[in-house]
Amino acid sequence: MESRSQVSPRPGRFAKRLGVSKITYFTTILIALLFSTQLFACATDGGTGRSGEARAVDLDKVLMCPVCPGESLDQSQTQLAYQMKSVIRVKINEGWTDQQILDYFVERYGSSVLLEPQTEGVSLLAWVVPPVAVLLSLIVLIILLRIRVAQSDKAHVEGSDNGR
Amino acid sequence: MAELGHVTLILTLMVAAYACVASLLGSMRGMASLVDSAVYGLYTTPLLLVVATISLIYAFVTRDFSVRYVAENSDLAMPKMYTWVAFYAGNAGSMLYITFILALLVVGVLYYLRKNLREISGYTATILSLMLGFFVFVLVFYANPFDKLPVTPPDGQGINPLLVHLGMFFHPPMQMAGLISVVAPFSIVMGTVMAGKSGSDIWVEHGRTWGLVSWLVLTIGLMLGSWWAYTILGWGGYWAWDPVENSALMPWLVMTAFVHTVVIQRQRGMFRTWNLVLAIMAFSLAQVGMFLNRGGPVPSVHSFAESAMGWTFLVFMAITLFGSVVILVLKSSKQDNAGKLESLLSREAAFLFNNLLLLAIAFITLWGTIFPLIADLLNNETVSVGPPFYNRMNGPLILCLLVLMAIAPMLPWRQARFGQIWSMLRAPVALALAVSCVLVIAGVRLPLAVVSFGIISLVIGSVLQEWVRGVIVRHQRGESFGKAFVRLVLSNRSRYGGYIVHIGIMLLAIGATGSSFYATQEDFSLAPGESVSMGNYTMRYVSLDSEEYGNRLEEEALFDVTRGGHHIGDMKPVRAFYPGHNVGATKAAIWSTPLEDFYIVPSRFDEDGRGVFRVHIFPLVWWMWASGPVLVLGTLVAISPRRSAHDRSEESQTV
Numbered sequence: 001m002e003s004r005s006q007v008s009p010r011p012g013r014f015a016k017r018l019g020v021s022k023i024t025y026f027t028t029i030l031i032a033l034l035f036s037t038q039l040f041a042c043a044t045d046g047g048t049g050r051s052g053e054a055r056a057v058d059l060d061k062v063l064m065c066p067v068c069p070g071e072s073l074d075q076s077q078t079q080l081a082y083q084m085k086s087v088i089r090v091k092i093n094e095g096w097t098d099q100q101i102l103d104y105f106v107e108r109y110g111s112s113v114l115l116e117p118q119t120e121g122v123s124l125l126a127w128v129v130p131p132v133a134v135l136l137s138l139i140v141l142i143i144l145l146r147i148r149v150a151q152s153d154k155a156h157v158e159g160s161d162n163g164r
Numbered sequence: 165m166a167e168l169g170h171v172t173l174i175l176t177l178m179v180a181a182y183a184c185v186a187s188l189l190g191s192m193r194g195m196a197s198l199v200d201s202a203v204y205g206l207y208t209t210p211l212l213l214v215v216a217t218i219s220l221i222y223a224f225v226t227r228d229f230s231v232r233y234v235a236e237n238s239d240l241a242m243p244k245m246y247t248w249v250a251f252y253a254g255n256a257g258s259m260l261y262i263t264f265i266l267a268l269l270v271v272g273v274l275y276y277l278r279k280n281l282r283e284i285s286g287y288t289a290t291i292l293s294l295m296l297g298f299f300v301f302v303l304v305f306y307a308n309p310f311d312k313l314p315v316t317p318p319d320g321q322g323i324n325p326l327l328v329h330l331g332m333f334f335h336p337p338m339q340m341a342g343l344i345s346v347v348a349p350f351s352i353v354m355g356t357v358m359a360g361k362s363g364s365d366i367w368v369e370h371g372r373t374w375g376l377v378s379w380l381v382l383t384i385g386l387m388l389g390s391w392w393a394y395t396i397l398g399w400g401g402y403w404a405w406d407p408v409e410n411s412a413l414m415p416w417l418v419m420t421a422f423v424h425t426v427v428i429q430r431q432r433g434m435f436r437t438w439n440l441v442l443a444i445m446a447f448s449l450a451q452v453g454m455f456l457n458r459g460g461p462v463p464s465v466h467s468f469a470e471s472a473m474g475w476t477f478l479v480f481m482a483i484t485l486f487g488s489v490v491i492l493v494l495k496s497s498k499q500d501n502a503g504k505l506e507s508l509l510s511r512e513a514a515f516l517f518n519n520l521l522l523l524a525i526a527f528i529t530l531w532g533t534i535f536p537l538i539a540d541l542l543n544n545e546t547v548s549v550g551p552p553f554y555n556r557m558n559g560p561l562i563l564c565l566l567v568l569m570a571i572a573p574m575l576p577w578r579q580a581r582f583g584q585i586w587s588m589l590r591a592p593v594a595l596a597l598a599v600s601c602v603l604v605i606a607g608v609r610l611p612l613a614v615v616s617f618g619i620i621s622l623v624i625g626s627v628l629q630e631w632v633r634g635v636i637v638r639h640q641r642g643e644s645f646g647k648a649f650v651r652l653v654l655s656n657r658s659r660y661g662g663y664i665v666h667i668g669i670m671l672l673a674i675g676a677t678g679s680s681f682y683a684t685q686e687d688f689s690l691a692p693g694e695s696v697s698m699g700n701y702t703m704r705y706v707s708l709d710s711e712e713y714g715n716r717l718e719e720e721a722l723f724d725v726t727r728g729g730h731h732i733g734d735m736k737p738v739r740a741f742y743p744g745h746n747v748g749a750t751k752a753a754i755w756s757t758p759l760e761d762f763y764i765v766p767s768r769f770d771e772d773g774r775g776v777f778r779v780h781i782f783p784l785v786w787w788m789w790a791s792g793p794v795l796v797l798g799t800l801v802a803i804s805p806r807r808s809a810h811d812r813s814e815e816s817q818t819v
Contacts, residue, residue: 061551074399111545116556122543122547123539125538131557134561142508151504
């Protein structure tokens with residue numbers, strides 16, 4: 001078991017080496033994590049300059065077949081799914097945007113035909129709650145851990161190390 | 165025969181009720197003989213339930229349509245072999261199956277505890293008999309598989325033809341067994357708390373063992389389900405974030421967290437209460453899973469017939485959860501000496517971050533699964549939550565978890581310096597960068613894919629580095645390389661079993677990354693004789709063979725396939741139609757290599773034999789299935805008992 005004096009503690013030390021305060025250091029890490037979410041958003045969205053068929057397939061994956069529970073148009077083999085898929089391709093060729101096509105189907109089948117919740121109204125809750133909850137728990141965990149570490153520091157200084 | 169089944173169920177209910185009261189009273193009053201009587205009573209329950217099981221199977225095999233369940237789940241056309249499958253295909257039958265498995269678990273856990281940790285076995289028996297009692301109660305009063313019909317129909321209704329398949333022998337039983345198996349670590353934990361020992365570590369070794377057993381069964385169930393979906397359902401996917409799939413995933417995630425932090429508790433006596441909470445959470449989620457499976461509040465391709473029975477599960481789950489928390493609070497005992505957290509940069513802290521990530525993924529999965537209900541309640545809006553949502557929300561968390569998997573195992577206990585960590589990570593990071601460069605040069609350009617493969621290499625590199633180091637150290641002590649390798653694993657089963665499991669997860673990640681980012685698909689319309697090319701492959705549609713069977717029309721297309729000039733062979737995708745159920749089923753033809761899968765699904769055929777086919781190329785999926793045996797092997801190594809005192813002392817120093 002190594003004695004305290006040999007070990008140099010604290011990630012804060014690394015922060016000092018970088019020349020930034022601990023708060024800045026950890027905040028940067030948190031922001032980096034946040035950006036990774038953006039990475040995902042960009043990667044899964046794709047731009048508008050993609051081929052028609054690629055766009056169609058992406059739309060197929062986001063729309064649900066209304067008569068089969070939980071299957072996307074892409075997965076489903078029913079007649080209705082085929083019809084909807086051809087409608088999508090026709091509309092893409094006519095120049096409709098992705099959002100217009102989605103709105104078209106929502107109008108006819110209701111918002112449950114979308115496989116991901118929309119970003120307005122109650123559905124916005126679906127998108128907001130998870131990142132907020134996760135971030136909050138991360139912050140709470142880090143704070144709790146730092147308190148624990150400080151307590152154990154104090155205990156050690158006071159000589160009550162229990163040797164476990 | 166069916167009456168016999170019914171009687172055994174009632175008997176089991178009586179035994180469970182008696183055992184619950186007797187074990188509780190006996191434990192509280194210190195009357196060992198009372199506890200013994202309860203336990204011996206419980207030992208008879210698998211026998212009783214086996215009789216019930218056999219009588220139901222007998223009813224199926226003899227086509228006894230006077231029994232409602234048999235009439236609803238089989239017909240004369242069903243091959244006898246599949247009647248075993250029909251047994252658990254419906255609500256009541258699957259309940260009987262789960263109850264039977266539960267009885268086996270009850271016996272297994274109690275027998276084990278009476279040998280290894282007798283002091284909590286009484287209270288654990290109380291919990292187990294309560295659970296068993298609930299299930300049998302539901303069976304007897306709500307979902308009796310032996311209910312008789314007033315008039316015996318000449319033929320049954322038959323089951324969904326999609327279920328009449330080899331996969332049905334394995335996936336549902338494993339999956340259901342996995343969900344109920346969470347009762348084992350849960351009951352050990354609650355037994356410890358009720359015995360007033362929640363501040364101690366006496367239960368940790370055994371909780372870990374049973375936690376791993378439960379995790380293993382859950383993992384096998386999930387893998388089989390994915391494999392079945394991929395090979396049979398013809399849509400080319402293996403995971404759809406369907407509510408029922410999610411309900412099996414959530415307990416798995418929490419059990420993963422549990423088996424990690426119990427290691428910390430075993431080593432340093434930390435996180436005791438947290439581990440108790442995790443076990444309670446895992447079991448509650450398993451109960452939520454059973455509710456979702458049967459309640460039908462959220463539409464799913466998996467749903468059993470919706471029934472009011474689902475709500476009894478939800479109520480029972482609420483009672484269990486509430487009761488567990490109350491017991492935990494009321495019976496919390498003084499903590500034994502515990503280790504202290506010395507740094508955020510330590511294995512202990514890293515495992516807590518592991519827990520945070522796993523629970524976050526579980527929360528997001530739960531949130532997405534029940535959000536349609538929430539939206540309906542709040543706004544009367546029907547909303548669907550599908551794969552795009554889960555992929556976007558869980559994706560970053562999974563990546564973070566992978567990174568953590570590379571770093572955490574090499575973190576020392578108590579405290580680490582950045583310099584230490586960096587010097588350990590140098591080689592794996594170099595490997596990851598090298599792999600990423602090679603991939604980019606080879607044409608893999610999607611940034612997320614490159615990052616994913618890079619992180620996977622990082623984890624594999626870090627595991628290999630630890631392993632190689634361990635072997636070298638032993639070799640320097642005089643063992644040959646081969647012997648060092650084997651003895652290293654055997655003397656540190658916990659750690660090396662874990663490493664093998666981590667490698668298994670990496671194989672799974674390789675399969676998931678390849679097939680998610682680089683899958684291609686195309687639809688072709690072909691007449692017999694025509695050829696078409698996709699990627700490296702050329703497929704010639706040779707002929708269409710139509711066969712009429714008793715209950716279905718099968719159309720099998722014959723393809724002659726070559727790849728890069730080499731003749732691969734014949735591929736035969738099939739499309740079947742069941743007029744009785746008005747449902748169609750497709751069976752994909754799959755040519756699988758470690759590099760990629762070539763996958764043909766027939767969509768429809770015309771009279772002249774012309775067919776529309778969807779062809780997929782799925783890179784690297786093979787690795788996903790290869791991970792299955794690796795995961796099983798790793799878990800078995802980790803569970804296997806340490807043989808000698810020497811092994812035990814060596815292991816306690818290193819893990």
